Amino acid sequence: MQQDSVSSTASSDELGRVDEDVIETGDGRRIVVWRTCAVTRDARRGTILLAPGFCRRMYNLATLAQYLTFNGFEVYRYDPLNHLGPSSGVLYDFTMSSGYYGMNAVLSWLRGERDVDSLGIVATSLSARHAYRACGERHDIDYLLTAVGVTHLRATLQRVFGVDWAACERELLAPTVVFEDKHVIHGPPFWEDAYAGDWWEGTTTQRELDSVDIPIVAFAARDDDWVQPHEVEAALGLSRHRERRLCELAGSGHNVSQNPAVAQAMLVSMTGEAMGLAAGFDRPLDVKSEPTFTQITEQIIKERRLSAREGS
Amino acid sequence: MTARCLEPERTDAAGQVWVLDATTAIDTLIFSDSPYWYGLSLEVQQERTDRLVRAAFEFHLENCPLFRAYVEREIGLRGIGSLEEIPLVSTRAFKFSEISSVPASMIEQWYRSSGTSGLTSRVPRDRRSLERLVGSVHSVAGLLGRWDDDGAAVVNLGPGREHVDDVWFQYVMSLIEAIHETDSIIPSSLNDMERIAAACKRRLAEYDDLIIAGPPFYIASVCDFLEERGRPVQGESRITVLTAGGWKRVAGADVDRKAFRAQVRQAFNLTSEAQIRDVFNQVELNSVLFECSVHEKHVPPWVHVAPRDPDTLLPVPDGQLGIMSYLDASCTAFPCFILAEDLGTVVRGKCACGREGVRVDIVRRVETRAAKGCALTMGRLHAARQRQ
Numbered sequence: 001m002q003q004d005s006v007s008s009t010a011s012s013d014e015l016g017r018v019d020e021d022v023i024e025t026g027d028g029r030r031i032v033v034w035r036t037c038a039v040t041r042d043a044r045r046g047t048i049l050l051a052p053g054f055c056r057r058m059y060n061l062a063t064l065a066q067y068l069t070f071n072g073f074e075v076y077r078y079d080p081l082n083h084l085g086p087s088s089g090v091l092y093d094f095t096m097s098s099g100y101y102g103m104n105a106v107l108s109w110l111r112g113e114r115d116v117d118s119l120g121i122v123a124t125s126l127s128a129r130h131a132y133r134a135c136g137e138r139h140d141i142d143y144l145l146t147a148v149g150v151t152h153l154r155a156t157l158q159r160v161f162g163v164d165w166a167a168c169e170r171e172l173l174a175p176t177v178v179f180e181d182k183h184v185i186h187g188p189p190f191w192e193d194a195y196a197g198d199w200w201e202g203t204t205t206q207r208e209l210d211s212v213d214i215p216i217v218a219f220a221a222r223d224d225d226w227v228q229p230h231e232v233e234a235a236l237g238l239s240r241h242r243e244r245r246l247c248e249l250a251g252s253g254h255n256v257s258q259n260p261a262v263a264q265a266m267l268v269s270m271t272g273e274a275m276g277l278a279a280g281f282d283r284p285l286d287v288k289s290e291p292t293f294t295q296i297t298e299q300i301i302k303e304r305r306l307s308a309r310e311g312s
Numbered sequence: 313m314t315a316r317c318l319e320p321e322r323t324d325a326a327g328q329v330w331v332l333d334a335t336t337a338i339d340t341l342i343f344s345d346s347p348y349w350y351g352l353s354l355e356v357q358q359e360r361t362d363r364l365v366r367a368a369f370e371f372h373l374e375n376c377p378l379f380r381a382y383v384e385r386e387i388g389l390r391g392i393g394s395l396e397e398i399p400l401v402s403t404r405a406f407k408f409s410e411i412s413s414v415p416a417s418m419i420e421q422w423y424r425s426s427g428t429s430g431l432t433s434r435v436p437r438d439r440r441s442l443e444r445l446v447g448s449v450h451s452v453a454g455l456l457g458r459w460d461d462d463g464a465a466v467v468n469l470g471p472g473r474e475h476v477d478d479v480w481f482q483y484v485m486s487l488i489e490a491i492h493e494t495d496s497i498i499p500s501s502l503n504d505m506e507r508i509a510a511a512c513k514r515r516l517a518e519y520d521d522l523i524i525a526g527p528p529f530y531i532a533s534v535c536d537f538l539e540e541r542g543r544p545v546q547g548e549s550r551i552t553v554l555t556a557g558g559w560k561r562v563a564g565a566d567v568d569r570k571a572f573r574a575q576v577r578q579a580f581n582l583t584s585e586a587q588i589r590d591v592f593n594q595v596e597l598n599s600v601l602f603e604c605s606v607h608e609k610h611v612p613p614w615v616h617v618a619p620r621d622p623d624t625l626l627p628v629p630d631g632q633l634g635i636m637s638y639l640d641a642s643c644t645a646f647p648c649f650i651l652a653e654d655l656g657t658v659v660r661g662k663c664a665c666g667r668e669g670v671r672v673d674i675v676r677r678v679e680t681r682a683a684k685g686c687a688l689t690m691g692r693l694h695a696a697r698q699r700q
Contacts, residue, residue: 238328244328245328245330246328249332259340261440265334301473
């Protein structure tokens with residue numbers, strides 16, 4: 001598939017420029033949002049919100065944002081509340097409901113303040129669970145794409161931490177939980193919220209998605225230790241929803257970017273799927289252009305610097 | 313830019329589930345962390361080397377007309393017995409010819425050597441080759457230490473990303489900023505030295521670990537400055553010093569590496585000389601060779617290394633000095649089957665660091681008229697033949 005480089009159709013000023021916005025929530029908190037514009041002269045394809053995985057920063061989505069902007073999308077990213085970055089709150093207080101509240105606030109802002117027309121979500125890992133619920137509760141999302149998206153929180157956390165956390169008694173919970181050897185979360189509030197908000201079980205996700213009628217395309221990694229493809233397939237209920245699809249990535253674990261060849265294949269495929277969905281088709285469109293290695297590394301470095309300046 | 317055209321393998325009749333398989337044997341090896349390649353036995357590593365280099369040889373025969381013509385003249389197209397039969401491209405050839413195995417549209421950039429003497433080499437890289445280069449660096453992280461992307465910062469004694477053009481060494485060093493928070497400062501004045509010392513202290517306060525990277529002569533200059541200032545940087549076990557690039561310019565002669573490490577350890581107040589590692593790369597080689605804790609440079613299994621006899625170009629026995637040759641399967645941009653201008657040795661088996669594998673010792677640049685002439689002649693011959 002021969003593809004064009006975008007560099008000939010976009011000025012260096014446009015290419016990869018990141019604009020920042022701050023959303024003030026009703027309760028006085030701030031959510032920091034990054035926007036990157038479409039850089040092709042093709043017809044604009046609408047807006048996509050990228051939701052980061054747990055403990056991932058906005059610049060971790062730099063390459064995905066590039067693929068989408070190079071192919072006509074306006075892309076927004078945000079740092080969740082009670083997370084690592086510049087938005088209000090600290091990671092210690094993260095709960096599933098705080099993550100969901102933040103995503104909803106950004107979606108409402110995009111529809112209300114930004115008056116976007118077509119709006120899709122690309123959600124990765126834990127934020128996919130929020131996106132699945134949002135698609136059930138809101139009626140202003142046009143399509144959803146997920147990458148290694150969590151559908152069965154209880155099973156995923158059991159694999160991550162080695163214990164069935166949901167089955168623990170409240171009184172016996174450790175005060176803190178450490179993710180990836182360094183990120184400390186206040187355990188009991190997370191646990192209580194997961195029960196109160198009905199976040200734990202995969203059957204809940206399945207039930208919530210049963211009432212959703214927008215197209216969903218999920219990417220799952222075959223060697224993922226945390227999110228298994230069969231869980232995603234069960235949640236999507238493919239036999240009951242012919243408009244949904246599942247792509248299984250061979251040779252990849254949860255960290256899809258570890259193998260750049262796999263990551264590139266997924267980015268091309270995901271971008272093509274998004275182009276198709278935004279156009280109202282039930283099939284992907286051909287991806288017209290890809291960023292080069294140099295453009296990717298320059299964008300990552302630029303966003304790392306921006307993030308460091310902001311303390312995000 | 314050409315992306316892989318991946319025909320989905322539909323796994324259900326309704327076409328709702330499909331499998332995307334972009335894996336290759338070499339990428340799986342380079343980017344795997346379970347286990348890292350240096351956790352494999354020597355036997356398994358050598359089996360992988362043989363398979364991957366043969367596949368790369370076939371790829372370049374098919375995609376590089378210059379290389380194909382060269383191979384046809386040298387050994388015919390009958391195929392090879394052992395890897396040592398693969399005709400070598402002298403690094404000199406890159407000074408005279410543009411050698412590429414990919415269409416121009418896929419070349420990210422032509423990179424050149426630092427060019428301390430005479431003509432510089434010009435060598436292409438495509439996206440896949442560059443990603444594998446980065447992968448070769450990332451995959452040896454375990455040889456150095458387990459740094460978290462957000463937990464370690466870098467002080468790079470060289471130009472920052474925006475000041476790097478096509479000089480390979482500087483370009484490779486600048487890529488580190490895509491992984492870690494980086495201060496890039498060239499130590500060319502007293503003010504620069506002050507900034508470097510300040511950056512080291514600031515980053516030590518902000519991060520768990522600090523990597524200081526640069527050519528040996530820059531590192532040595534910084535050490536002299538730190539000594540003059542009473543060794544103000546307390547590196548202890550948290551600093552790793554990476555040296556890369558030419559050793560001669562430290563003093564204009566062969567440098568005593570042990571003495572250099574002792575100097576660096578003292579100047580940065582390091583706990584151990586194991587925190588000072590040298591890495592080897594050149595513009596014509598797509599992989600980076602890192603030292604382990606006992607200062608042996610381990611060769612990843614996608615690279616075949618063999619020192620050669622200067623007269624016959626046949627491989628010399630392990631431990632014996634010869635002109636270094638590399639067959640690097642990670643490169644798709646050009647046939648990375650090169651005869652270098654360094655003298656070195658190879659040993660294989662278990663290293664004192666506990667890992668099995670192949671290690672090299674790059675001893676010095678080729679200096680004798682006979683040996684240098686061999687490489688020079690090969691380069692000119694190759695270039696002349698390509699022009700025919």
